[in-house]
Amino acid sequence: MHAKRLKYIAILIITGLCASTAQAVKPTTNRDSLREGRRIYEQACAWCHGTGGEGDGPAGWFIGRYSSPRPRNFAQDGYKFRSTGSGDLPTDQDLFTTITRGIPGVMPAYRALNERERWQVIAYLKSWNPAFEEEKPVPLTFPQAPAAPTEAAIHNGRNLYVKYDCRVCHGDNGEGDGPEATAGHLRDGNNLPIRATNLTDPSAWKNGASALDLFRTLTTGLDGTPMPSYANEFAGREEALWELVWYIQSLSDQQRK
Amino acid sequence: MTHDQERLTTRSSDVLSISRHSEGKDFMKGVLFLALALSAVQGISPLHAETPTGTLVGRILYVGPAIPDQVFEVTRDSGFCGAQATIRTVTIHPKTRGLEGAVVSIDGVAVPLSDPAAPALVLTNTRCAFTPRLATGVVGQQVEIRNDDPVMHNTHISMGSRTLVNVAMIPASRPVWKPLKQSGIYTVKCDAHKFMQAHILAFTHPFFSITDETGAFRIPSLPPGEHQVTIWHDTLGTVHQSVTIAATGDTHVTLEYPNHADARKQ
Structure with a gap:
């Protein structure tokens, strides 16, 4: 139990560090930076994502072969981790955040690359998908989290958790064991079996573990997975969405008690 | 593409041409390009009312073996959705043998x-x-x-x-x-x-139509000449066929879905 608490604290620290790096200034993209992005990509990314960016690197033969997630195909896949609406491309800042943070249990954090190198890789991987030329992703506006939640707010969040059928996938206690998950009904965009996230273990939350991260995940959904966007349901009711966020966070707090 | 897909059945009244890569097609493309360029200069629609256009009128048939409906067990909200859900895969009109719910389109027309x-x-x-x-x-x-x-x-x-x-x-x-x-x-x-x-x-482009319950469709305002018709059905798959549109009036075709397993896989 103590180790779990330490892991949770580590997640919070990493999240804080990422928030600071997310302010990095993006350099101009030109032929030289693309060439440098390719060099870095082939050293750091191609093993999983493939030299052509199609998610078919040598490691792709055993990563995501029979279950989600498979390494991203940069030429055509949608993106899970975004600040943009459902179905929209991510902003450059979203990509920067993902590369900096990594994805728990899936992709390492590339903080060893300096910021300039991360931007160069982003420019290179975007060059495979013409949609980045045609679409201009616009980030949604996310409010700052209000003050610490009350017991009543968490109770309201539980009611929302039931109302919005979260437990059908994530389980009644958030352990990722809802009936749809245990029946094996959940599939990703490649039709691979995918698990529902265990909400009692923040270290496994791929899109971040802060309250704002949860708010963002619930708003944008996770494209390419069964997790939908709830933006329409909570439009103009941000306070209710915070209550749902706090309830989800309380699930891991409850585990520690 | 399989041989069967290429070999859509044509009827005596049809004006279909199986030849896909004819010189005439290239010529028509050139004519169409020139027409588009001229119309752009003049600031008018490429398919202006004065430009001759034809209409493709037809019916899609399916005479292959019956394909059973899909039946699913309902595991969630069965109180409202029912214990089972039946998805009708292929709907055939009993008299015309026409296929309902196929999408007919003509691609490659730069309009x-x-x-x-x-x-x-x-x-x-x-x-x-x-x-x-x-x-x-x-x-x-x-x-x-x-x-x-x-x-x-x-x-x-x-x-x-x-x-x-x-x-x-x-x-x-x-x-x-x-x-x-x-x-x-x-x-x-x-x-x-x-x-x-x-x-x-x-x-x-605007050149597409969904077949009705008798399998019939209609695509108006087509430039005359040879075109590639694409037919798509969610269970039977995709097939292609060449068709030559007359300069004026209706061009009638009857197209039959190939009865071949490979076609249904697409």
């Missing part, structure tokens, strides 16, 4: 859309099914998603591995709008009810 502000395609979750199950539209057109059911749905529209939109639709939700971003075949499903499925086909 811009005359009405980019088309009304939204309304896709409704109703009685644990999508209505309609098949829709066609143009790139840029809005899809309006609604939920009339007292249960929650999760409308998930995607093309390949890219999501167009994936939204939770609780009972009495407000509608959600999303524009069609690219041409192609969108799959619509509900992650909450696996038996719910539909398709939206998006085009960059």
Whole structure:
């Protein structure tokens, strides 16, 4: 139990560090930076994502072969981790955040690359998908989290958790064991079996573990997975969405008690 | 593409041409390009009323063996959705043998859309099914998603591995709008009810039609000459055929879906 608490604290620290790096200034993209992005990509990314960016690197033969997630195909896949609406491309800042943070249990954090190198890789991987030329992703506006939640707010969040059928996938206690998950009904965009996230273990939350991260995940959904966007349901009711966020966070707090 | 797909049956009254790569086709492309260039200079629509156009009128037939309906066990909300859901795969008109719900389109005609502000395609979750199950539209057109059911749905529209939109639709939700971003075949499903499925086909031109209950379709305002017809059905797959459109009036065709397993896999 103590180790779990330490892991949770580590997640919070990493999240804080990422928030600071997310302010990095993006350099101009030109032929030289693309060439440098390719060099870095082939050293750091191609093993999983493939030299052509199609998610078919040598490691792709055993990563995501029979279950989600498979390494991203940069030429055509949608993106899970975004600040943009459902179905929209991510902003450059979203990509920067993902590369900096990594994805728990899936992709390492590339903080060893300096910021300039991360931007160069982003420019290179975007060059495979013409949609980045045609679409201009616009980030949604996310409010700052209000003050610490009350017991009543968490109770309201539980009611929302039931109302919005979260437990059908994530389980009644958030352990990722809802009936749809245990029946094996959940599939990703490649039709691979995918698990529902265990909400009692923040270290496994791929899109971040802060309250704002949860708010963002619930708003944008996770494209390419069964997790939908709830933006329409909570439009103009941000306070209710915070209550749902706090309830989800309380699930891991409850585990520690 | 299989040999059977190339060999769509033609009837005596048809004016179909199997030859795909004829010199005449290239010539017509050149003529069409020249016409478009001239019309752009003059600031008029390429298919102006004075430009001769023809109409493709026809019927899609399916005379192969019956394909059974799909039956799904309902594991969620069965109190409202029912214990089983039956999806009708192939609907044939008893008299005409016409295939309902096939999409006929003519691609490769470089004509811009005359009405980019088309009304939204309304896709409704109703009685644990999508209505309609098949829709066609143009790139840029809005899809309006609604939920009339007292249960929650999760409308998930995607093309390949890219999501167009994936939204939770609780009972009495407000509608959600999303524009069609690219041409192609969108799959619509509900992650909450696996038996719910539909398709939206998006085009960059106006030359498409869905066959009615008798298998009939009609595509007007076509430039005369040889064109490639694409026929798509969610169970039977995709086939292609060349057709020559007359300079004026209707060109009648009757096309028969190949009775071949390979075609149905596509």
